[in-house]
Amino acid sequence: xxxxxxxxxxxxxxxxxxxxxxxxxxxxxxxxxxxxxxxxxxxxxxxxxxxxxxxxxxxxxxxxxxxxxxxxxxxxxxxxxxxxxxxxxxxxxxxxxxxxxxxxxxxxxxxxxxxxxxxxxxxxxxxxxxxxxxxxxxxxxxxxxxxxxxxxxxxxxxxxxxxxxxxxxxxxxxxxxxxxxxxxxxxxxxxxxxxxxxxxxxxxxxxxxxxxxxxxxxxxxxxxxxxxxxxxxxxxxxxxxxxxxxxxxxxxxxxxxxxxxxxxxxxxxxxxxxxxxxxxxxxxxxxxxxxxxxxxxxxxxxxxxxxxxxxxxxxxxxxxxxxxxxxxxxxxxxxxxxxxxxxxxxxxxxxxxxxxxxxxxxxxxxxxxxxxxxxxxxxxxxxxxxxxxxxxxxxxxxxxxxxxxxxxxxxxxxxxxxxxxxxxxxxxxxxxxxxxxxxxxxxxxxxxxxxxxxxxxxxxxxxxxxxxxxxxxxxxxxxxxxxxxxxxxxxxxxxxxxxxxxxxxxxxxxxxxxxxxxxxxxxxxxxxxxxxxxxxxxxxxxxxxxxxxxxxxxxxxxxxxxxxxxxxxxxxxxxxxxx
Amino acid sequence: xxxxxxxxxxxxxxxxxxxxxxxxxxxxxxxxxxxxxxxxxxxxxxxxxxxxxxxxxxxxxxxxxxxxxxxxxxxxxxxxxxxxxxxxxxx
Amino acid sequence: xxxxxxxxxxxxxxxxxxxxxxxxxxxxxxxxxxxxxxxxxxxxxxxxxxxxxxxxxxxxxxxxxxxxxxxxxxxxxxxxxxxxxxxxxxxxxxxxxxxxxxxxxxxxxxxxxxxxxxxxxxxxxxxxxxxxxxxxxxxxxxxxxxxxxxxxxxxxxxxxxxxxxxxxxxxxxxxxxxxxxxxxxxxxxxxxxxxxxx
Numbered sequence: 001x002x003x004x005x006x007x008x009x010x011x012x013x014x015x016x017x018x019x020x021x022x023x024x025x026x027x028x029x030x031x032x033x034x035x036x037x038x039x040x041x042x043x044x045x046x047x048x049x050x051x052x053x054x055x056x057x058x059x060x061x062x063x064x065x066x067x068x069x070x071x072x073x074x075x076x077x078x079x080x081x082x083x084x085x086x087x088x089x090x091x092x093x094x095x096x097x098x099x100x101x102x103x104x105x106x107x108x109x110x111x112x113x114x115x116x117x118x119x120x121x122x123x124x125x126x127x128x129x130x131x132x133x134x135x136x137x138x139x140x141x142x143x144x145x146x147x148x149x150x151x152x153x154x155x156x157x158x159x160x161x162x163x164x165x166x167x168x169x170x171x172x173x174x175x176x177x178x179x180x181x182x183x184x185x186x187x188x189x190x191x192x193x194x195x196x197x198x199x200x201x202x203x204x205x206x207x208x209x210x211x212x213x214x215x216x217x218x219x220x221x222x223x224x225x226x227x228x229x230x231x232x233x234x235x236x237x238x239x240x241x242x243x244x245x246x247x248x249x250x251x252x253x254x255x256x257x258x259x260x261x262x263x264x265x266x267x268x269x270x271x272x273x274x275x276x277x278x279x280x281x282x283x284x285x286x287x288x289x290x291x292x293x294x295x296x297x298x299x300x301x302x303x304x305x306x307x308x309x310x311x312x313x314x315x316x317x318x319x320x321x322x323x324x325x326x327x328x329x330x331x332x333x334x335x336x337x338x339x340x341x342x343x344x345x346x347x348x349x350x351x352x353x354x355x356x357x358x359x360x361x362x363x364x365x366x367x368x369x370x371x372x373x374x375x376x377x378x379x380x381x382x383x384x385x386x387x388x389x390x391x392x393x394x395x396x397x398x399x400x401x402x403x404x405x406x407x408x409x410x411x412x413x414x415x416x417x418x419x420x421x422x423x424x425x426x427x428x429x430x431x432x433x434x435x436x437x438x439x440x441x442x443x444x445x446x447x448x449x450x451x452x453x454x455x456x457x458x459x460x461x462x463x464x465x466x467x468x469x470x471x472x473x474x475x476x477x478x479x480x481x482x483x484x485x486x487x488x489x490x491x492x493x494x495x496x497x498x499x500x501x502x503x504x505x506x507x508x509x510x511x512x513x514x515x516x517x518x519x520x521x522x523x524x525x526x527x528x529x530x531x532x533x534x535x536x537x538x539x540x541x542x543x544x545x546x547x548x549x550x551x552x553x554x555x556x557x558x559x560x561x562x563x564x565x566x567x568x569x570x571x572x573x574x575x576x577x578x579x
Numbered sequence: 580x581x582x583x584x585x586x587x588x589x590x591x592x593x594x595x596x597x598x599x600x601x602x603x604x605x606x607x608x609x610x611x612x613x614x615x616x617x618x619x620x621x622x623x624x625x626x627x628x629x630x631x632x633x634x635x636x637x638x639x640x641x642x643x644x645x646x647x648x649x650x651x652x653x654x655x656x657x658x659x660x661x662x663x664x665x666x667x668x669x670x
Numbered sequence: 671x672x673x674x675x676x677x678x679x680x681x682x683x684x685x686x687x688x689x690x691x692x693x694x695x696x697x698x699x700x701x702x703x704x705x706x707x708x709x710x711x712x713x714x715x716x717x718x719x720x721x722x723x724x725x726x727x728x729x730x731x732x733x734x735x736x737x738x739x740x741x742x743x744x745x746x747x748x749x750x751x752x753x754x755x756x757x758x759x760x761x762x763x764x765x766x767x768x769x770x771x772x773x774x775x776x777x778x779x780x781x782x783x784x785x786x787x788x789x790x791x792x793x794x795x796x797x798x799x800x801x802x803x804x805x806x807x808x809x810x811x812x813x814x815x816x817x818x819x820x821x822x823x824x825x826x827x828x829x830x831x832x833x834x835x836x837x838x839x840x841x842x843x844x845x846x847x848x849x850x851x852x853x854x855x856x857x858x859x860x861x862x863x864x865x866x867x868x
Contacts, residue, residue: 125692193703201696204644205688231699232652235706236659239714239813246809251799254714254809260722260802262667265714272659272710319655332665590756594749601741604863605734617868624863628856635752636852641698642688648702656709660716668720 025135027127028541032134033113034434037427039134040105043096043141048501050093055458057081057089059487059494061476075153083475084173087156090473092148094159095181098281099188100141102419106284108137108195110426111223113434115199117532117539118217120208120548120570125201133194140187147180155181158473160274163255163266167247175248182245189234189241196227208531208570210550214308215569217530217554218301221308222287225315226280233276233319240269267329271322278415279318283311285418286353288426289375293357295429295528296372297364298565300555303356310349310356317346327398336395343393350386354379365558365565370444371429377452378421385413388463403473406466409459416455424451424507431511432525436537437518443510450503457496461489527566530554534570593634600627697846701853704817708857711813712864715806728803729865731796736787737866740780741858744818747776748855751825751848758841763832766844770829773851777822784815807865814861817854825851 017026026032056065064079075085112130116123124130147154155178157166169175203216203224243254244266253259255266294301301307323331323339357379368376388410391397401407424447431439465486470477477483477490524533535544548570556567562574604623610616632638638645688695719725754769788808791797798808824847831840 126696129696193700196703197696197699200699201692205690205692205695231703232655232706235652235703235708236656236710236713238707239711239809242809242813243711243714243805246798246805251797252805252809253799253802254718254805260718261805262670262718262721265663265667265717268659268663268666269710269714335662335665590749590752594745597745597748598742601738601745604867605738608867620863620868621860624859627859631748631852631856631859635748636849641694642690644688644695645698648698649705652702652705652709656706656713659710660713663713663717664720667714667717670721 025131027123027131029112029116029124029127029130030434030539030543032130033109033111035134036104036108036112036137039138039141040101040109043100043104046145047093047096047101048504050089050096052497052501053081054086054089054093055490055494055497057086057475058477059491061478075148084156085153086475087158087172087473088148088154088174088177091155091158091161091181092144095155095185096144097415097419098159098277099185100137100144102281102415103188103192104137105423106281106288106419106426107192107199107223107226108134110219110284110288110423110430111195111199111227113430114532115202115220115223116206117433117535117543118220118530119203119206119211120531120544120550121202121206122542122544124198125206126198129194130198133191133198136187136194137191140184140191143180143187144184147177147184150176150180153177160270161244161266162270163244163247163263164257167244167255167263167266169248179245179248182241182248186238186241189238192230193234196231199223199227200231208548208550211569214305215550215553218290218304218307219284219287221311222283222290225311226283229276229283229315229318230280233273236269237273240266264326264330267326268322271325272319274325275322276315276318278411279314282414282418285378285422288422288429289357289378291528291530292371292375292425292429293360294555294557295526296369296375297361297366298557299360299362299364300553300557301356302359302362303352304553304555307353307356310352314346314349314353317342317349321346321393324393324395324398327395328402340393340395344390347386347390347393354383354386369428369441370439370448371425373445373448374421374425374428377448378417378425381413381421381452381455382417385410385415385417388413401466403471404466405462405470405472408472409462409466412459412462416459421451424448427511429526430532431514431518432521433532433537433539435515435518436521437514438521438525439514439518440510443506447503447507447510450506451500454496454500454503458493458500461493465489524568527564529556529566529568531569534568589634593630596630597627600630691842693842693846694849697849701849704853708813711806711810712860715810715864718802718806722802725803728801731791731794732807732866733787733790734866736783737862740783740787741862743776743780743783744855744858747773747780748852750776751851755845755848758832758844761837761841763837767829767832770825770832770844774822774826774829777818777825777851780818781815781822784811810861810865814854814857817857821847821851821854 023031026035053065053068056063062080065076065081066079068076069079071079074082076082081089112124115121152169152174154174155161155166156172156174157178161178161181165171166178169178172178203220207216243252246252247254247256247261253261255261255263257263290301290307321339321343323335324343327336327339366372388406392401392407392410428439428444431437466472468483468486470483470486478487521537523535523537525537526533531544531548531550532539534548549572550569551572552567552569554569556569558565559567567574600623604620604627607616607619607623610619632649638649750769750772754766754773757763757765757769796804798805828840828844828847832844834840
């Protein structure tokens with residue numbers, strides 16, 4: 001058996017790679033991670049644009065959106081959003097944000113970049129498969145964007161694509177738009193199946209000596225759980241997507257009630273995946289928080305094992321809650337009770353996680369640079385999202401609230417904190433490691449405050465609107481007398497949306513400016529313990545000079561009797577403490 | 580990594596058994612009770628699958644994780660079908 | 671075993687938690703996700719069939735005899751691919767090539783017979799649009815056939831690679847490809863009675 005500290009590189013480094021092999025078709029997980037992140041940020045621009053158009057239409061219905069007069073008919077009419085395009089906007093907003101922003105950002109981006117580093121490996125288990133997974137989702141993204149420009153426009157049956165609206169082109173007036181949507185989704189699923197195989201194999205088989213499962217950073221646990229959830233839940237929807245595509249193109253009868261098909265089957269297949277999917281997207285966001293909190297409280301995470309078991313428990317439960325999206329869809333009423341029970345139950349593991357995070361602050365020496373601001377903001381806003389989910393989980397209450405803006409506000413209050421606040425926290429935190437430079441702290445603080453205030457101003461009013469009966473996916477709620485009094489709420493939310501979007505400008509400036517002119521970063525600017533900080537910023541090809549050995553848990557901060565308040569995983573124990 | 584004691588004889592025997600079971604499954608069509616026929620036919624299919632898994636895929640020699648990787652999705656798919664019975668099958 | 675592993679995967683010796691090569695761990699995880707793909711589709715078929723009352727009249731038109739022949743073909747190809755694996759383990763590259771070729775040819779035979787079966791059915795007026803049963807029939811066997819096609823391509827690539835360099839890596843990949851191929855066979859073992867027998 002060879003000694004532990006053997007050099008990592010089994011292949012020759014004589015050949016210098018061409019520009020294309022190094023930066024475009026790279027098999028290096030760090031490059032691929034950054035590519036995923038760039039794709040996600042680009043798609044986020046489009047998603048944000050759709051949000052702006054939606055919110056304008058809701059606040060000032062059938063008035064021209066400033067700056068959009070150039071969009072040709074029949075997509076828009078002299079800057080006015082018509083009903084057909086409104087449906088496409090809400091569909092594409094959801095699809096883009098969930099599948100083409102959240103997943104590539106958190107899983108493809110952070111997962112790819114961090115997992116090999118955090119487990120002490122020199123790359124993913126299957127580097128070429130990794131590259132293929134990125135180009136697959138890249139292709140999928142291009143197909144989805146292209147769907148805006150086909151005759152009939154983009155998909156317009158909701159991001160949930162319920163049949164029979166989605167199954168028969170004549171119901172939406174959209175033909176190729178939905179077909180391309182299905183193809184883009186199928187490719188996206190394939191991309192993350194490939195990624196999932198990579199993540200799991202790497203974390204299971206390529207850990208550094210001494211890195212037992214119970215010494216893994218929580219970010220890795222979150223990514224792994226997300227990968228398992230995705231891989232086990234997406235299968236039935238892959239079948240369902242093929243069935244829907246065939247219904248639309250070759251005349252099959254899967255979701256055609258008149259020919260023996262069942263439209264409800266689509267909903268079941270969709271949500272069986274759809275519910276674990278929202279945790280797939282949330283858990284890595286939590287992972288960011290769990291890495292950021294110990295570093296900026298200088299304390300171990302409270303309840304490491306409790307968090308892991310809760311995550312696994314939540315993952316298991318996530319497979320048996322899906323019908324809470326279908327309480328008023330015409331399911332057998334006897335199904336409502338068990339699914340209500342499981343839905344309320346699933347709040348328990350998440351509560352344990354949230355309370356553990358809060359408890360981690362106790363006795364800490366807390367500082368608030370940008371990553372920490374976003375992490376704390378994420379925790380606080382997620383609480384609101386989680387609590388409002390309990391209302392929706394009770395079938396009786398959901399009968400009233402389903403399909404209203406209460407639901408919209410609820411899921412934005414869970415997704416936004418996890419994906420965007422968590423994602424931003426992650427970028428501010430790992431930017432030095434990824435790019436070798438520090439981001440500007442002042443711009444970061446401005447970004448945070450505008451984002452958190454703006455976000456809350458957009459969505460708190462929507463809880464009120466929803467409770468007042470404002471149904472969602474309606475082009476013009478003001479056409480109904482009983483909703484007319486909500487017009488000021490919608491206008492306030494839209495103005496807040498504009499502020500929120502403007503608040504992202506400091507981030508964009510900060511990101512690009514810091515890339516080129518940020519202060520050069522040291523290996524470990526935050527004085528953190530996990531293995532990615534034990535190598536250069538950015539890490540060299542192969543990540544580590546030699547295979548690290550792990551001696552302890554990842555969150556050993558503020559140990560008494562030591563010179564420093566942190567003790568990295570890969571450093572042998574100092575003399576007084578015999579670990 | 581998969582240790583096979585006497586490969587050649589074992590594999591051929593299994594192949595013969597798979598064909599025998601195929602014939603048995605087809606023969607079961609003659610069973611008068613339809614429900615019993617269905618149960619028996621799928622039992623036969625399960626035995627065939629088990630033979631392939633055990634003797635061709637060497638599941639015995641794989642890490643324990645593989646048993647979980649096979650059992651969990653299978654149970655999940657079966658559970659999904661069962662939960663959907665009242666909604667889709669017995670409308 | 672471990673010294674061979676070091677030479678092939680210099681980074682993956684003492685750190686293999688499962689004491690299995692990376693490729694094998696990866697393939698099993700992939701197969702787990704595939705169980706969900708076919709499981710969802712098969713489950714949907716079962717549910718729809720119960721709802722429709724059994725589809726006895728529709729199912730009378732499938733060609734069980736052709737399917738029996740196809741089952742024999744596919745099961746035999748499972749036999750040949752595991753023989754290829756055994757030959758590879760014994761470092762007998764010549765035998766390995768022959769058995770991989772046999773597997774590829776049997777896979778092609780399966781697809782040809784399937785294509786012939788489809789053409790007969792379409793001639794008789796049974797297309798995916800004919801009824802819900804036929805929608806399921808074509809989609810399930812079609813998805814399975816797609817998996818067979820991918821398997822043929824992989825097996826053919828490996829057949830070609832046996833003669834070249836990098837033998838230890840090819841040896842392991844034959845095992846992984848075999849695992850995938852057996853999975854495709856097992857899916858058919860259940861599709862066959864579902865569509866043609868019970």
